Amino acid sequence: MASDVTPQLSWNLVHDVQQLFEFHFMVNAFRAGTVVAVVAAAIGYFMVLRQQTFAGHTLSVVGFPGAAGAIWLGVSASYGYFAFCIVAALLIAAVPHGRGRAFSEESAVIGTIQAFALACGFLFVSLYAGFLNGIDSLLFGSFLGITDAQVVALLAVGCGALLVLVVIGRPLLFASIDTDVAAARGIPVRALSVAFLVVLGVAVAEASQITGSLLVFALLVVPAATAQRLTSRPGVGLAWSVGLGLLITWLGLGISYYADYPVGFWTTSVAFAVYVGVQIATRATGARAARRRRTLAAAP
Amino acid sequence: MTAALVLAAGSGIADLFAHPFMRNALLAGTAIAAASGLVGYFVVLRSQVFSGDALSHVAFAGALGALAFGVDARVGLFAATILVGLGLGAVGTRGRPDDVVIGTVFTWILGLGVLFLSIYTTSSSTGNGAANVNVLFGSIFGLSTGEAVAAALIGVALCAAVLVIARPLLFASIDEAVAAARGVPVRALGIVFLGLVGVCAGEATQAVGALLLVGLIAAPAGAAQRLTDRPWLGLGLAAVLAVAAMWIGVLVAYVDGDVPPSFSIMATAGAIYLGAYAVSRVRTARAVARVGRGPAHRTWPDPA
Structure with missing residues (x-):
């Protein structure tokens, strides 16, 4: 039987893909990965636009004690991720944001909170004796053992989050690009910001279950940042972001199925390669365009 | 009764130092915490927490890279943190860092x-299975005497180095332009300082x-800056508070074996910050009340 053989890459791509989907756990990994990639990339696009990357970072770190605590209490880690991420999002929304000198103060607070959250996660893991090995999958992700029910749950929550994003998308875009004008035009900027942070919490909680708490950025930031490098049109950028998110997830999962090393390494590496590649490409085209402008200007 | 308590406490402390792992933990912990407090004061002052x-x-990555290639984890740890610290300093991180690039x-x-x-974990059969947990969350009770x-x-050397550059660094951190005009080597200081932050991270x-x-x-450091605006006092306070967090954390973990020391140290540090925050809020409220009681309900000119 083929299932006894370790997977081997061949030049026959169709065969490779068939091999990839031979096991149910791998099918589920791809289903979950697809859902997560779409949700994270779409919401991440707005997050990067609103420059709330560090809110995303804090939320992802807070997810870790949530998941560890849930496992310690004997509940599914998913509940822990969602509960902690959403509560943390509401807390972040409640804290006023300082500017200027307050920034140094604020960053000290954020650093302290993140370290404390991680320490709490470590405490829960230690209290749940014998679980020390599971810490890796909580921090760095794992695609093994995703059940059908989990895929359905991810899909349902992801659809809900995307639906909210569709409803608030247009005013949110306006509020993100020019807060003052949007507020003057009667858009509820504050309420939108709170709603967005909650949606962001949901996206982080979803992504954490595939990438682990520490590597969420690979799906949340990289596709969005790369897309914004490629185009400044929001609709097109959103599509790019989702496309790149899917590419990173599928490639990451596919390679880690064939190669020995963990999925966290492959997704972050693919993400990094995509980001660097696009940076180089856009810089090259930018330089060429500048040269063309110069020659045009020099021409009589 | 009091005598008995003192006696019990005395024998408890003697017990504490009877264990080599406690002696090691407190010896290393004190130096590490003092250095972290001093370095941290400038890190917070210069908005370089990120x-x-x-x-x-x-x-x-550095520590596990060294382990993967069969070298002492500390070699990779310090090499990586110092190099990247110096690199960050050379690239320049004034103002808000670019979140996206850093994140990616x-x-x-x-x-x-x-x-x-x-x-x-796959290549070395003799490898320590908990090595990654130790690197990620520390193991202060696991330190050998060496x-x-x-x-x-x-740690002591790091404290000394920070104190040596403290004066010009303070000047450069508070007003970079004026410091540069007065001939302080602002850029070199920034690079050296981030190198020291690298050592401190290791x-x-x-x-x-x-x-x-x-x-x-x-x-x-954040707590010290909440409590005082005076730089030298704040610097000393940051070191003292860090050492206090370390000692209390280690003692709590010693008394309750279920609690990992890293957690109790972090929890104490967080509590210290919260306490400092509360103190500074009360002070501000009192100051506001004092101003409010002044010349009765004067209308201030509109600043605009």
Whole structure:
């Protein structure tokens, strides 16, 4: 039987893909990965636009004690991720944001909170004796053992989050690009910001279950940042972001199925390669365009 | 009764130092905490907490990279954190760092750490299965005497180095332009300082782990800056508060064996920050009340 053989890459791509989907756990990994990639990339696009990357970072770190605590209490880690991420999002929304000198103060607070959250996660893991090995999958992700029910749950929550994003998308875009004008035009900027942070919490909680708490950025930031490098049109950028998110997830999962090393390494590496590649490409085209402008200007 | 209590406490403390692991933990911990407090004061003052965050990722990848290639974890740890610290200084991180670039690069470095971890755990049969947990969350009770002495010496040297450059660094941190005009080598200082932050990150990783070192650097320093505006007092206070967090944390973990020391240290540091926050709020409220009681209900001119 083929299932006894370790997977081997061949030049026959169709065969490779068939091999990839031979096991149910791998099918589920791809289903979950697809859902997560779409949700994270779409919401991440707005997050990067609103420059709330560090809110995303804090939320992802807070997810870790949530998941560890849930496992310690004997509940599914998913509940822990969602509960902690959403509560943390509401807390972040409640804290006023300082500017200027307050920034140094604020960053000290954020650093302290993140370290404390991680320490709490470590405490829960230690209290749940014998679980020390599971810490890796909580921090760095794992695609093994995703059940059908989990895929359905991810899909349902992801659809809900995307639906909210569709409803608030247009005013949110306006509020993100020019807060003052949007507020003057009667858009509820504050309420939108709170709603967005909650949606962001949901996206982080979803992504954490595939990438682990520490590597969420690979799906949340990289596709969005790369897309914004490629185009400044929001609709097109959103599509790019989702496309790149899917590419990173599928490639990451596919390679880690064939190669020995963990999925966290492959997704972050693919993400990094995509980001660097696009940076180089856009810089090259930018330089060429500048040269063309110069020659045009020099021409009589 | 009081005498009995004192006696009991005395024998308890004697007990404490009877264990070599406690002696090592307190020896290394004190030096590491003092250094973290001093370095942290400037890190917070210069708004470079996120560089500390970046260094924590590097510390993880560096330590596990060294283990994967069969070298002492500390070699990779310090090499990585110092190099990246100097690199960050050379690139320049004034003002708000570019979140997206930092996030992308350091997520990948963390991914590399995961790769090294998997190489280390699959290739070496003699490998320590908990090595990654130790690197991520520290193992201050697991330090050998040699490691503790080395950590203490590096910590003392680090404190000395920070104190040597403290005066010009303070000037450069508070008003960079004026300092540069007065001939202070602002740029070189910035690079040297981030190199020292790298050393500090390597030190703190041994005590509380790569993931938690930001807390040890930021919390006592943030608390000190809440409590006083005077720089030298604040600098000293940051070191004292960090050492207090370390001692209380280690003692709590010693008394309750279920609590990992890294957690109790972080929890104490967080509590210290909260306390400082409360004190500064009360002070502000009192100051406002005093102003309010002044010349009755004067209308202030509109600032605009």
